Amino acid sequence: xxxxxxxxxxxxxxxxxxxxxxxxxxxxxxxxxxxxxxxxxxxxxxxxxxxxxxxxxxxxxxxxxxxxxxxxxxxxxxxxxxxxxxxxxxxxxxxxxxxxxxxxxxxxxxxxxxxxxxxxxxxxxxxxxxxxxxxxxxxxxxxxxxxxxxxxxxxxxxxxxxxxxxxxxxxxxxxxxxxxxxxxxxxxxxxxxxxxxxxxxxxxxxxxxxxxxxxxxxxxxxxxxxxxxxxxxxxxxxxxxxxxxxxxxxx
Numbered sequence: 003x004x005x006x007x008x009x010x011x012x013x014x015x016x017x018x019x020x021x022x023x024x025x026x027x028x029x030x031x032x033x034x035x036x037x038x039x040x041x042x043x044x045x046x047x048x049x050x051x052x053x054x055x056x057x058x059x060x061x062x063x064x065x066x067x068x069x070x071x072x073x074x075x076x077x078x079x080x081x082x083x084x085x086x087x088x089x090x091x092x093x094x095x096x097x098x099x100x101x102x103x104x105x106x107x108x109x110x111x112x113x114x115x116x117x118x119x120x121x122x123x124x125x126x127x128x129x130x131x132x133x134x135x136x137x138x139x140x141x142x143x144x145x146x147x148x149x150x151x152x153x154x155x156x157x158x159x160x161x162x163x164x165x166x167x168x169x170x171x172x173x174x175x176x177x178x179x180x181x182x183x184x185x186x187x188x189x190x191x192x193x194x195x196x197x198x199x200x201x202x203x204x205x206x207x208x209x210x211x212x213x214x215x216x217x218x219x220x221x222x223x224x225x226x227x228x229x230x231x232x233x234x235x236x237x238x239x240x241x242x243x244x245x246x247x248x249x250x251x252x253x
Contacts, residue, residue, distance in 0.1 A: 003229040006031035009082040010228075011074060013065055013130060014092035016043035018200040019149075022221050023089055028056030030225070033082040036060050037074050037092070065092045065126030068133070075133045087228045088134045088146045090127040090171075095119070095153075095161040108162055119163025124170050131179055131190075139186040145228045146183070148176050150194030152243045156250065168194070172239040180237030189236040191227045195220050196243025210245025 010027045014020035015036030024034045028051050036051075036058060038044040044060045051058040061077050063070040078085050096119030097103050097111070105111045127148050138144030153161065154168030176192040183190050197207035197214035204214045223242055226232055241247055 003030055003225055003231060005087075005225075005229070007033065008086040009033040009035065009078055009084050010087040010089065011035040011037060011078055011085060011130070011134065012089045012091055013037045013063075013126070014090075015060075016040050016047050018091070019195075019198070019217055019220055019224075020089070020091035021047050022217050023091065023224055024051055024058065025054070025056075026218075026221050026225060027087070027228075028054070028058060032057075032087070034058035035074065035078045035082070037063050037065075039064050065129060066121040068129050071126075071129045071133045074130075075137060079137055084141055085134050085137045086141075086144055088130060088144070089224060089228070090130055090146075090148050092126055093123045093149065093164075093167075095158075095164040096122075097161050097164075103160075108159065116163040119161065120167050123164055123167035124175070127171050128175060131175065135179070135183065135186070135188065138183070138188045142187050144183075144186075144188040146179065146188065146190045147224050147228055148172075148190070148192040150176075150192045150239060152194060152196040152241065152246055154194060155241065155247055176239060177237050184236065189232075191232075191235060191237070192239040193220065193224055193227065194239055194241050194243070196241070196246040208246065208249065209243060210249050213244065215242060215244060 010032045012020050016038035041062045048058045048060040061074045102115045148171050150172035151168040153165045154172045158165040180190040197204040199214045
């Protein structure tokens with residue numbers, strides 16, 4: 003998969019799948035724009051990519067702030083002249099990320115907790131997709147990879163906003179932008195992981211294959227969909243869940 007001199011923007015780039023994606027795309031010759039809200043961690047990860055011989059810059063941004071999102075786009079174009087791949091890795095389950103489980107069940111959780119979940123996991127991806135499509139339309143080329151979750155397929159009583167947002171990304175956002183982007187030669191796909199060993203808690207989730215995914219397995223799929231090898235693929239959501247979804251309702 004050749005990404006030589008391609009520019010790849012990755013949100014959530016200071017950790018997890020975002021950072022691993024940055025390292026892997028960099029090894030294939032891409033210019034990396036890592037985006038995160040945590041400046042210190044972000045700068046550290048960019049320096050790590052550079053130390054390995056890669057080309058990377060950091061741009062601090064809150065995915066909930068459209069002005070900051072547009073600054074990421076403009077900085078990427080100014081530095082590298084194009085935006086070839088957009089990967090929306092930023093996100094997280096609101097109850098866990100905001101340490102809100104002490105509120106109890108859904109009806110007792112303050113609405114601002116759920117606002118955060120919708121804003122980060124749905125609007126954040128929507129904002130970046132909208133911003134980069136302006137540049138991709140000018141180029142008449144580009145690939146957008148949204149990130150969903152098995153939770154968007156299953157539902158989740160404990161993280162309702164996360165599940166709602168991911169479902170919207172996997173279906174409405176990805177399919178709608180694939181329909182729109184085709185006239186500009188822009189492909190849009192979604193990768194929806196099941197449990198991934200980016201944190202220990204994922205290891206206990208059931209899958210048909212009896213294990214959680216290694217993060218590299220998810221990044222390999224992202225890279226394939228972003229590459230010219232997948233040039234005839236758009237508008238799809240790929241469940242990379244180890245068969246978890248087809249286990250529902252079965253003994």
